[in-house]
Amino acid sequence: MPELPEVETTRTGIAPHLNGRRVTALRVRQPQLRWPVPADLGRWVRQREISAVSRRAKYLLLTLPPGQVLIHLGMSGSLRLVPAGSAAGPHDHVDLELDSGRALRLTDPRRFGAVLWQPAGTVHPLLARLGPEPLGPDFHGDYLYAASRGRSAPVKAFIMDQRVVVGVGNIYASEALFLAGIRPDRAAGRVGPDRYRALAGEIATVLRQAIAQGGTTLRDFVGGDGRPGYFRQALRVYGRGGLPCPRCGGALRSVRVGQRGTVYCPGCQR
DNA sequence: CTAAGGACCTGTCGGC
DNA sequence: TGCCGACAGGTCCTTA
Numbered sequence: 001m002p003e004l005p006e007v008e009t010t011r012t013g014i015a016p017h018l019n020g021r022r023v024t025a026l027r028v029r030q031p032q033l034r035w036p037v038p039a040d041l042g043r044w045v046r047q048r049e050i051s052a053v054s055r056r057a058k059y060l061l062l063t064l065p066p067g068q069v070l071i072h073l074g075m076s077g078s079l080r081l082v083p084a085g086s087a088a089g090p091h092d093h094v095d096l097e098l099d100s101g102r103a104l105r106l107t108d109p110r111r112f113g114a115v116l117w118q119p120a121g122t123v124h125p126l127l128a129r130l131g132p133e134p135l136g137p138d139f140h141g142d143y144l145y146a147a148s149r150g151r152s153a154p155v156k157a158f159i160m161d162q163r164v165v166v167g168v169g170n171i172y173a174s175e176a177l178f179l180a181g182i183r184p185d186r187a188a189g190r191v192g193p194d195r196y197r198a199l200a201g202e203i204a205t206v207l208r209q210a211i212a213q214g215g216t217t218l219r220d221f222v223g224g225d226g227r228p229g230y231f232r233q234a235l236r237v238y239g240r241g242g243l244p245c246p247r248c249g250g251a252l253r254s255v256r257v258g259q260r261g262t263v264y265c266p267g268c269q270r
Numbered sequence: 271c272t273a274a275g276g277a278c279c280t281g282t283c284g285g286c
Numbered sequence: 287t288g289c290c291g292a293c294a295g296g297t298c299c300t301t302a
Contacts, residue, residue, distance in 0.1 A: 002295060034278075034297085058296080075296055076280080091280085110279050112296060126298090153273060162297075169295055218295065219282085238295095259275075261293075277299080283292090 002073040004134065004167030005210035006221050006229060007058050010079050013224025014104060015053040017081050018062065022049045022099040024084075030093040034074060034114040037094065041117050045069060045096070057130050057166035062096075067119040069096075070126070074112025078222050080105050109220070131165045134203050139165055141197030148188040148196070157258040158188035159203065168203060170260050171216055171238045176202040178237045183269045184262050185255070209234065237263040 002010065026042035048064035055061065060079070062069040071079070084103040088095070094106040094115055106115065118124040132138035147164055148155070158164055160173050168176070177184045179202040182195055191199070210216060215229030218239070222228055236246050241254025245265040254263050 006295075032279095072296085074279095075294070077295095108279095109281065110294085110296095112278070151272075157273090160296090171295060216295075221295070258273095273302085275299105275301085278297100280294100282294085285291090286289090 002058065002077065002215070002221060003169035003172055004058060004207055005172070005213075005231065006215035006223075007055055007060060007073065007167075008211050009215040009223045009229060010073070011053055011055050011060055011224075014079055014081060015224075017100065017102060017224070018050045018053050018098070018104065020049065020051075022047060023064070023096060024099050025095075025097040027095040027097065027103075028093070028115075029088060029095075030111070033093065033108065033111050034072070035116065037115045038117050041069070041115070044117055056127060057133070057162060058169075059127065061118075065120070067117055067122075070114065070116040070118055070124060071106065072114040072116075072126075074108060074110060074114070076110040076220055077106060077108035077113035078220065079224055080107065080222060080226050081224060129163050131161075131163050134165050134167050134200075134207055139200060139204070141193065141200040144200055145191075145193040145196040148191065151188040153188055154185045154257045155182060155188045155191055155199075156184035156260075156262060159199070160258075160260075165203070167207065170262075171235070172203070172206055172210065174238045174263055175206045175236055178264060178269060179206060181269055183266075184257050184264050186270075237265065239263070 023045045028037050031037040050062050052063040060071040081102050082105045084097045084101050091109045092107050095103040097103040156173050159168050180199040210231040213231040216231040217228035240252050241263045245252050248267045250267040252263050253266050
């Protein structure tokens with residue numbers, strides 16, 4: 001999936017085409033995503049005007065007067081603007097048609113994504129326990145240090161926990177840990193305050209740089225304009241197991257940490 | 271409370 | 287060429 005940079009890239013790509021537009025129809029070809037698309041979603045959004053397109057964690061939020069449409073891209077989801085009524089492929093599950101003659105189309109082969117509804121004034125349960133935004137003021141090394149005391153889970157799993165900090169997935173967790181010189185399998189509670197300050201800084205830096213490059217495209221991610229992201233060429237360790245470490249030249253090691261593929265440099269990361 | 275494993279679903283790739 | 291297992295950007299849910 002899309003981690004935070006890909007979701008943010010999607011947001012900036014689609015927002016100009018959605019802001020101020022009226023929804024003319026909702027077309028759901030496959031409601032069985034991570035959770036079923038609410039059967040009455042069309043009634044909530046039809047003829048309503050989209051007033052904002054925002055992001056919280058890896059969720060996109062389309063604000064209409066009575067509430068917000070929540071969209072999560074899961075592992076393989078992407079959003080594009082297409083001409084309304086254009087031919088749909090087998091994984092084009094949802095079209096949100098607009099009065100501009102275009103439609104926001106959700107494509108998601110693995111169907112781990114979600115399209116949900118959050119009435120105004122309520123907080124959807126999925127958003128209720130999210131941690132701070134990594135690019136916001138509440139995220140810093142001292143926070144990570146305090147939150148990690150007594151935790152024996154690997155530090156990589158810790159920073160990928162959306163209750164700790166949102167938006168960091170498997171790619172950027174690996175990259176930030178490399179940049180901060182921390183072994184991904186080290187217990188979160190056994191990383192000191194100075195190293196957490198470095199890690200918080202590297203997380204923010206790598207996310208910002210990836211956003212500037214339009215995110216990372218491994219196979220199927222495209223931004224709202226249909227173009228891939230270009231951060232892949234800047235990845236230091238992710239997907240590079242066995243290849244030379246960009247810092248010391250030693251072979252990068254590929255392991256599994258918390259069921260997820262993980263690459264690190266045994267020489268540079270402690 | 272934390273941690274670990276399974277579950278969801280489709281596509282792709284490498285090995286035999 | 288064909289089949290089979292492993293793996294893929296997420297994260298909730300159950301179990302211990």
